[in-house]
Amino acid sequence: MSVSEEAIEVVPARRGRPGYDQQQVLEIAVQVFIEQGYDATSVASLAGRLGLTKSALYHHFESKEALLEVALEEAIGSLEGVLREPGAQSGSARERLEYVLRGAVCVLVEKLPYVTLLLRVRGNSDIERAALERRRAFDREVTALVRTAQIEGTVRADLEASVATRLLFGMVNSIVEWYRPTGAEGAAELADDVLAVALDGLRTR
Amino acid sequence: MSVSEEAIEVVPARRGRPGYDQQQVLEIAVQVFIEQGYDATSVASLAGRLGLTKSALYHHFESKEALLEVALEEAIGSLEGVLREPGAQSGSARERLEYVLRGAVCVLVEKLPYVTLLLRVRGNSDIERAALERRRAFDREVTALVRTAQIEGTVRADLEASVATRLLFGMVNSIVEWYRPTGAEGAAELADDVLAVALDGLRTR
C-alpha cells in the first residue's frame, strides 16, 4: 500500500501464454466473425482461435457484442469521415460525388475486415440497429449528392437518384466480397476501375 | 390393415390450428431467416412465427438446415437456369452477356427472398459450401462471357474481366438489399436501369 510499492511492478505481471492487447484481440475477433458469421461464432471458438480460454477473453472485452460494437464504430466512423473531408464539401456535385466514391473505396480497402462486418449486419440488436441507421444516413447524404449532380446536368437524370446511388454502392460494397490486398491492385487502381464503370460503363467507345 | 380401410380417410386428419404445407412453411422460414439471419434464428422462434410448436415444425422438415438447403436450391437452381436458356447460348458475347444480366435481375426479383438468403451464405456447413461452389461456377461462366466480349471488341478491355464481372454482379446482387416489389418499378425496368449504368455509366452524354 505504500508509495514505494507502486513502482515495483511497472510491466503488468503475466503468467499465461500470448498476452494480447485490446486491438490485437479485436483484429482476430473480427476476422473470425467474418469467416463464420457473427452469430455463428461462439466465444469459445473465438477464444480458441486466440489460443485463450473464454475467461481470458472476457478479461479483454465485456461481451461478445462489445467486440462487435467497437468493430462497427471503426467502419462506420471512417465512412462518415469521408463525407466530412474538404474534398467532399467543395467543387461541383459530380466532383464531390467522385471524391466520396473514391474515399469510400479507400476506406473499404483500408478497413476491409471492419467494413465487411458492417455490411453484414442485419439489425439483430440495438447496437446493430444503430450501425444500420448510420449507414442509412450516409446513403441519404450520397443520394442527395447524386440528385444535385443530376440537376447541375453532370449525371444522367433518366434514373432515380436513389436507384443510381444504390447501384453505385452495390458495386462499391461488393468489393469486400472479393478484393484481397495482394498488392498488385491497390486501392487507387480499384477506385479507378469503379469510377470507370460507374461513370462511363463497360461499352466500347 | 384391410384394403377398404385405406380409403376411409382421404383428407389427412387435423387437430391443431393452421395446417401448413411444406411450401408455406418454407416461405415463412426464409422470411424469418432473412430478417434475423439464419444462424441467429432458433427453431423455436421459427415455430413461434408460424404459430406452431417446434415439434410441429419438425413434422414438416427434417431439420433447420434442410429448410436452408431447399431454399438455396430454389435460388441457385434458378440462376443456373438462366445460363442454360437459349438466349444465353446464341448471339454475340455482348448480347449473351446482356441476356444473362437481365435474366439474373429477373431471377433476383422473382425469387427475391431465396436469392437474398443465397447471397448471405458464408460456408458454415457442407450445404452452404456446396451452394457457394455453385455460385462460384456461375461467376466463372459469366467472367468467361465478359472476356469473350472484350476479345470481340464490344466490352472495354482496360479492366480485367474478373473485376468487371464482380463489379457488375456487385451491382446486380445489391438489388436484394433494397428492392421491394412495389409494383411501381418492375423487374424489367430495374434490369433496364442496371444495364444502362453497366453499359453506359452515369455520366451525361
Next chain:
DNA sequence: GTCTATAAAGAGATAGAC
C-alpha cells in the same frame, strides 16, 4: 492476464400422446 470449474439459459432435436 490466464486458468479451471460451473452456473443458467437456450439451442437443435426426439418421444409419444391425441
Next chain:
DNA sequence: GTCTATCTCTTTATAGAC
C-alpha cells in the same frame, strides 16, 4: 398435424485460484 415433455449439447457469462 399438432401438442407437451424431455434429452443432450452448446451457449454466454461469472467466480475464484494462481
